[in-house]
Structure formats: structure tokens, C-alpha cells
Amino acid sequence: MRATYMYGAGDVRVIDVPDPKIEEPTDAVVRIVAACVCGSDLHPYRSMPGSGKGTPMGHEFVGVVEETGSVVSGVQTGDLVIAPFAWQDNTCEFCREGFQTSCRHGGFWAAGGIGGGQAEAVRVPLADGTLVKAPVGEDSALMPSLLTLSDVFATGHHAAVRAGVNQRTTVTVIGDGAVGLLAVLSARRLGAERIILMGRHKTRTDLGLEFGATEVVAERGEEGIAKVLELTGGDGTHTVLECVGHKPAYEQALGVARVGGVISRVGVPQYDDGDIGWNLFGRNLTLTGGPAPVRHYIDELLPDVLRGAINPGKVFDRTVPLEQTPDGYRAMDDRDALKVLIQL
Amino acid sequence: MRATYMYGAGDVRVIDVPDPKIEEPTDAVVRIVAACVCGSDLHPYRSMPGSGKGTPMGHEFVGVVEETGSVVSGVQTGDLVIAPFAWQDNTCEFCREGFQTSCRHGGFWAAGGIGGGQAEAVRVPLADGTLVKAPVGEDSALMPSLLTLSDVFATGHHAAVRAGVNQRTTVTVIGDGAVGLLAVLSARRLGAERIILMGRHKTRTDLGLEFGATEVVAERGEEGIAKVLELTGGDGTHTVLECVGHKPAYEQALGVARVGGVISRVGVPQYDDGDIGWNLFGRNLTLTGGPAPVRHYIDELLPDVLRGAINPGKVFDRTVPLEQTPDGYRAMDDRDALKVLIQL
Structure with a gap:
């Protein structure tokens, strides 16, 4: 064969x-x-x-x-x-x-x-x-x-489930690949009413909007973080679905997570060490996720x-x-x- | 004054x-x-x-x-x-x-x-x-x-609460300081029936046993991890309450956490970067905790x-x-x- x-x-x-x-x-x-x-x-x-x-x-x-x-x-x-x-x-x-x-x-x-x-x-x-x-x-x-x-759909769903997404949680999805877009769909399916999609490829983020994203942030890094914070009164979102797997995406997730929030990763991390000091601990953030x-x-x-x-x-x-x-x-x-x- | x-x-x-x-x-x-x-x-x-x-x-x-x-x-x-x-x-x-x-x-x-x-x-x-x-x-x-x-009691309790301790979860507590010992008490109070306390000061771990620990592991590092795995059929425990704040304690926590388990930290981390690569992600571990x-x-x-x-x-x-x-x-x-x- x-x-x-x-x-x-x-x-x-x-x-x-x-x-x-x-x-x-x-x-x-x-x-x-x-x-x-x-x-x-x-x-x-x-x-x-x-x-x-x-x-x-x-x-x-x-x-x-x-x-x-x-x-x-x-x-x-x-x-x-x-x-x-x-x-x-x-x-x-x-x-x-x-x-x-x-x-x-x-x-x-x-x-x-x-x-x-x-x-x-x-x-x-x-x-x-x-x-x-x-x-x-x-x-x-x-x-x-x-x-x-x-x-990809089950993986996006896993990101949302492990983050505890429901109708009371605001959501940021990092990544406009297939998993990110299906994390948007999953978050919407689980009841989320506000879903900020971080991605910079318009055809993809357009599909994200169709899947249920309510806002798109094309900026990345510090600029992207600032934009999400601006959209959320400075607080960030309750859940962050990290669907990339590269370290800058994790750092972005840390920056947009709300006090007591959850960062849920489903992109296989292409790094070992990351910041889990006061930036994660001080605000009682939770880091979860894994292979779906x-x-x-x-x-x-x-x-x-x-x-x-x-x-x-x-x-x-x-x-x-x-x-x-x-x-x-x-x-x-x-x-x-x-x-x-x-x-x- | x-x-x-x-x-x-x-x-x-x-x-x-x-x-x-x-x-x-x-x-x-x-x-x-x-x-x-x-x-x-x-x-x-x-x-x-x-x-x-x-x-x-x-x-x-x-x-x-x-x-x-x-x-x-x-x-x-x-x-x-x-x-x-x-x-x-x-x-x-x-x-x-x-x-x-x-x-x-x-x-x-x-x-x-x-x-x-x-x-x-x-x-x-x-x-x-x-x-x-x-x-x-x-x-x-x-x-x-x-x-x-x-x-200290509320902090130990926070470790147990954030880890989701209940009667169905096995628990490892890392650290025999006041917070660690009260994390044992808290885990017991929340119903945990098996609590492994990692600590090497006998007068302290004796108090831990009085508070509800069922086993004490005095070894640290790789040796301590091996001991906990041996006690748990190679699997580790569902929850790990990290009550120290130093990086070796986090690494120990990673080593003794069971598939799908939770590491809950309440010792203020005296480090920023830690291993959050495949060792955490691959087994769907969750890292949580913070100031109580x-x-x-x-x-x-x-x-x-x-x-x-x-x-x-x-x-x-x-x-x-x-x-x-x-x-x-x-x-x-x-x-x-x-x-x-x-x-x-």
C-alpha cells in the first residue's frame, strides 16, 4: 500500500x-x-x-x-x-x-x-x-x-473543558490555527458569551467570528496583551485557551488572564521552562491542559x-x-x- | 509603642x-x-x-x-x-x-x-x-x-481546596513547616483518607501524623519521588500540596503527581522559571495555588x-x-x- x-x-x-x-x-x-x-x-x-x-x-x-x-x-x-x-x-x-x-x-x-x-x-x-x-x-x-x-475539534473542546468555560466565563483564545478556531467553537458551544480571539490571519479569524468569537485581537506580545486588557477593563478574561504551543503564546496567556483565572494549554509545548513565579502565583492563576x-x-x-x-x-x-x-x-x-x- | x-x-x-x-x-x-x-x-x-x-x-x-x-x-x-x-x-x-x-x-x-x-x-x-x-x-x-x-491554617486549607481534595483523592503534602502540617490537617478535614507527608524533621512529621498523615516520606529529591511512587504502585497521588516555595519542591511535586492530577502551591515561589513542558503537559497535570x-x-x-x-x-x-x-x-x-x- x-x-x-x-x-x-x-x-x-x-x-x-x-x-x-x-x-x-x-x-x-x-x-x-x-x-x-x-x-x-x-x-x-x-x-x-x-x-x-x-x-x-x-x-x-x-x-x-x-x-x-x-x-x-x-x-x-x-x-x-x-x-x-x-x-x-x-x-x-x-x-x-x-x-x-x-x-x-x-x-x-x-x-x-x-x-x-x-x-x-x-x-x-x-x-x-x-x-x-x-x-x-x-x-x-x-x-x-x-x-x-x-x-482538532476534540482538542479545542479539551482546552475549553479544562479551563472550566461556561456562560459566566469570559474567554481569550490564543491562536488562529484549526485548534484555536475550534476552541472558539467549543467555548461557544459550552455557553461562553464573550470570546476574544487572538490571531492575525483575517481569513482565519473571520472563520473564528463565524464560530462564535465576539472580538478579534490581531496584535501579539505586549501589544496584544494591552489590547485584551483594554477590552476587559484592565482585568483580562477568566479563561485563556492557549492553542499554539510556543512560549510567547504562554507569556501572552499569562498577560491576559484575570485574577483567579485559568490558562488551559492544548498546543504541545515546544519549550520546557516557563514563568511560574509570582506572575502566575500572585493572582491565583491555574495552569492546566494537556493532550486531549x-x-x-x-x-x-x-x-x-x-x-x-x-x-x-x-x-x-x-x-x-x-x-x-x-x-x-x-x-x-x-x-x-x-x-x-x-x-x- | x-x-x-x-x-x-x-x-x-x-x-x-x-x-x-x-x-x-x-x-x-x-x-x-x-x-x-x-x-x-x-x-x-x-x-x-x-x-x-x-x-x-x-x-x-x-x-x-x-x-x-x-x-x-x-x-x-x-x-x-x-x-x-x-x-x-x-x-x-x-x-x-x-x-x-x-x-x-x-x-x-x-x-x-x-x-x-x-x-x-x-x-x-x-x-x-x-x-x-x-x-x-x-x-x-x-x-x-x-x-x-x-x-497558616487558611493557607494549608487553600492548598487543599485549590487541589480539589476530597475523600476520593490521594494526597502528597510537600513540606513539614507549619503550612505543610496544616495542609495535612486541611486535607484530612476535607475527607482525604490517604495523605503522604514529605518531611524529614521527626518531631514535625509526628505532628503531621497526629493531624492525619497516613505515611511519612523523609527522603527528598529523586529518592523521595521514588518512595512516593513505590507507595502508590508507581502512579503518584491525585493531588500534591506544595507548601515550601523552593524550586526543588516544585520538581518533587511534578515527580509525584498522578496522571490528571493537581499540583497546588501555597509556598510563595522563590523562583520564576520552572518546568512546564511535557513533564507537566503530557500527563494533563494542573498547576494551581497562590496567596490564600x-x-x-x-x-x-x-x-x-x-x-x-x-x-x-x-x-x-x-x-x-x-x-x-x-x-x-x-x-x-x-x-x-x-x-x-x-x-x-
Whole structure:
């Protein structure tokens, strides 16, 4: 089959690899219908040291079950399924507590002998705990929105949930990438009435306004902080959803958080040390967030997608066939595309 | 009157200063009955640059109202009152949200023209918002416990509250100072059934066991982390109450926090940058805490003290008269005393 591999910064190729097959009785093999390129794929795309070996890519996909291991009972051949960006048993203590990305027996795609989602097919470990059936056909117009449940929508939702967003909380969302825009949608869906979106790409922030943002602040750094404070009577907002992952975004979050507020991060931090001294402590701020336990959220979010109440799939502004996945990376890296859907 | 001033590291003096008097109609003047030395007073005691001017000291006291400004209505002359370590109007938005240490109109003792609590008397700004009446006489045997409501007990309670401690959460308390021990008491009071106390001074950890700790870990750093993990099947605890304020204590907290857990800090951080990368983010840990909004908690904690259900005053293991306050600092700095009560 054909699959996407990265060989170093800027070097993405679609190559021939052996077809995946059932290895464990808990496995399924899924033929991929739609996948996509993630903002987090751009981190190695910009920094990965060159290697002759290559690493499989992709952790977001919707597909059709082709075959199941002998003990798989939750999904069967022919089911259209959504895969979270991590696989898990969904039964261990951590999973039951809602932290599926820390499953005692789980792991991530494109690692440890498991393939990536930017491919024709993939072996899914712990299929019962991982895959969620969607009651639609593979030609459904809902496909882009279903695909966001793999990662970006559930991740935006996680940011809002961990921040405790509700109708009484004001919100700042930092970042106008797909996750940031879907954090706006999520905050609105959870009842927030005032959502300030910090982003400087007009086509993106326009979509943010459509998703529920009430104000856009294009300035960044100190200027951006000053603008949000000006909009909030000098106080900042109760919640700040940091959807970037770079340190300046965290510093911006610190600057716009209201006394007693919560900074919720879902962009994987590309730094270790950050300011957690008096700037965080003195105002009783809380710093939370982490990798979204997508599996935990799909059951809640899927019905709204199926009935068309929300349309998170709007974050996809380009579609490519699998063979053109490298172009998809390039377009996202150049900010020509917000998020690229790979149609198989 | 006589008041305690610090002139530099290790240089504490009791000196003559003018008597405090009413300056604003919202003021009260309180004659101090009992005060104490705080662990946080030891930070300047160890590092303050020498100065000819000196700065007033003390932010924990119980006293008797001597005089009130013309608009003060909540307390009157003769009342025995407890003073939180910050003063506030207790009516602004931040106060109503439970963040009195960030009161829009409040401030801290021993700063901005307000005296300190290690003195014969003090002017109390915003007396109605600040002082809480205790229905006992000034010779009450409850005095040490009432005095802990000024800071250390309420601060330990804050650590536990912000961490979300309840009967389902396991707890690690880092630090066997007065705040750490009272964080143990607070966690127990909020229902925690398993409380691991990290501290290496046996007389202190013995009091921790009396307050409700179920295990003591004397080791520190990597060794201490390994021990807590061993006690918890490799997982760590749901909540970690960091009651020290130094960076190694934060690193220890990171090491013993369970997936999805909360690190709650109440020791004023003596550092700015700390690890908030994948070590915090990857396991969906939350970092919270800050200066305790003591005023917010006294109403809840006072009844338990008055009926003798708890005895937080046990943290005082030495009593000195005001003139010997410098000896009190020395004893705490030498770890000869856990916490020193100044009896006036």
C-alpha cells in the first residue's frame, strides 16, 4: 500500500510499504477514507534531522473496518469509524478517569511499529477501546466534520473543558490555527458569551467570528496583551485557551488572564521552562491542559456533528489526494492552507 | 509603642515607633494580643540587603479593637478580632469571587504606610472587610488556634481546596513547616483518607501524623519521588500540596503527581522559571495555588476551631514576649522552633 513518511525537515514522501495486517486478537485493520495534516506535524516538518529511514506520519483519520481480530466485538467489517489521535483500551483506571492519552496500555500512531494515518490503511491496536462507529456512509458530506473529532475539534473542546468555560466565563483564545478556531467553537458551544480571539490571519479569524468569537485581537506580545486588557477593563478574561504551543503564546496567556483565572494549554509545548513565579502565583492563576483524551469526548461531540448543529469541518480549506500529501504539508507550512484534508 | 522591624538579613529589632491612629473613616486601630513569625518572614531574614531604614514585620495577629473610624460598623471597640494576612474591602468583584488577596482596594501589612503585626498595635485599613470577630475573650485557650486562621491554617486549607481534595483523592503534602502540617490537617478535614507527608524533621512529621498523615516520606529529591511512587504502585497521588516555595519542591511535586492530577502551591515561589513542558503537559497535570484568600475561609474554619474539633494551634511550639521577637526569628531560622507565637 501507499503511505506517507517523513525523512527530515521539509522532506515528506508517499512510498510503498507492506499492507498492515492483524497481529493481535484485539487489532483491527482500517482502510482509510479521509485523513489530514496536523499543525503538530509541522513541528518535525520544520526541525526533523535528515534520516535515511523515515518515519510514518498522520494521527487523524476516518476509515472503514476491513478486518478485525478474534476478540474484537465493538466494531465489525464495513463499519465507518473515527480514530482518536491516540489508541487505548478505554477500560484502565486512567481511561475511566477521562485521561485516555495516558492509557496504561495505549500509545500513539506512527510509533512503536504502528503505522500513521496518512496512508491507505492502518493496523489499529485495541480496536474496541479506540474506534468509534459513525452511523453514516463513506460518501457522507459530514466527513470533514467527523474527521475533526480525531483531533482538532476534540482538542479545542479539551482546552475549553479544562479551563472550566461556561456562560459566566469570559474567554481569550490564543491562536488562529484549526485548534484555536475550534476552541472558539467549543467555548461557544459550552455557553461562553464573550470570546476574544487572538490571531492575525483575517481569513482565519473571520472563520473564528463565524464560530462564535465576539472580538478579534490581531496584535501579539505586549501589544496584544494591552489590547485584551483594554477590552476587559484592565482585568483580562477568566479563561485563556492557549492553542499554539510556543512560549510567547504562554507569556501572552499569562498577560491576559484575570485574577483567579485559568490558562488551559492544548498546543504541545515546544519549550520546557516557563514563568511560574509570582506572575502566575500572585493572582491565583491555574495552569492546566494537556493532550486531549479524544476518545472521552467523541460520544459527547458526535451527536452535534451528526445533526448538523455545528460544522467544525469548515477548518479544512484544501483537499488533496494521498499522493499529493507533500503538497499539503507545504501549503500548511506556507500558511497557504489552514488545514489540509487528504481524501482517499 | 513597640514594634518589630527588620534592617537586613539576620537583623531584627524591636523599636519605638509612633502609636497608630485612625487615618481613614474605614480604619480601626487594633491592640495586638497575639502575633507570630511566619515561614515567609524567613526569606528576607536570610536575604534582605542591609538598610538603615528598616521595614515593619508581621502579618498574622489576633487583637482587640481599640478604636474605629466613623463608618466602621462590623466591629466595635472591645471586640476580639482575627486579621487575615491581607486586608481587603471584601466587597469588590475579586473578593466576591473568593480572591481577597487580589482585592481591588486591598493590600498587605507592613507595606505602604501600614504597620506590621509583630507590634503592640496596628492601624487596620478597611476594617469591615478585613477583621473577623471571634466570640471569645483575650485569655482564651483557643488563642493559638485562632491565630493560625490569620495565615497558616487558611493557607494549608487553600492548598487543599485549590487541589480539589476530597475523600476520593490521594494526597502528597510537600513540606513539614507549619503550612505543610496544616495542609495535612486541611486535607484530612476535607475527607482525604490517604495523605503522604514529605518531611524529614521527626518531631514535625509526628505532628503531621497526629493531624492525619497516613505515611511519612523523609527522603527528598529523586529518592523521595521514588518512595512516593513505590507507595502508590508507581502512579503518584491525585493531588500534591506544595507548601515550601523552593524550586526543588516544585520538581518533587511534578515527580509525584498522578496522571490528571493537581499540583497546588501555597509556598510563595522563590523562583520564576520552572518546568512546564511535557513533564507537566503530557500527563494533563494542573498547576494551581497562590496567596490564600484567608478572609474567604475564616467563616468556614472558625466554627471547627471554636468547638475544638481541630487544634491547628499545635503548630506553635514556642512562645516569646514581643521584646524577644528577634530570638523567635533565630529559633525558627535554626529550625529550633517550628512556629513562634508572640504573646503580648
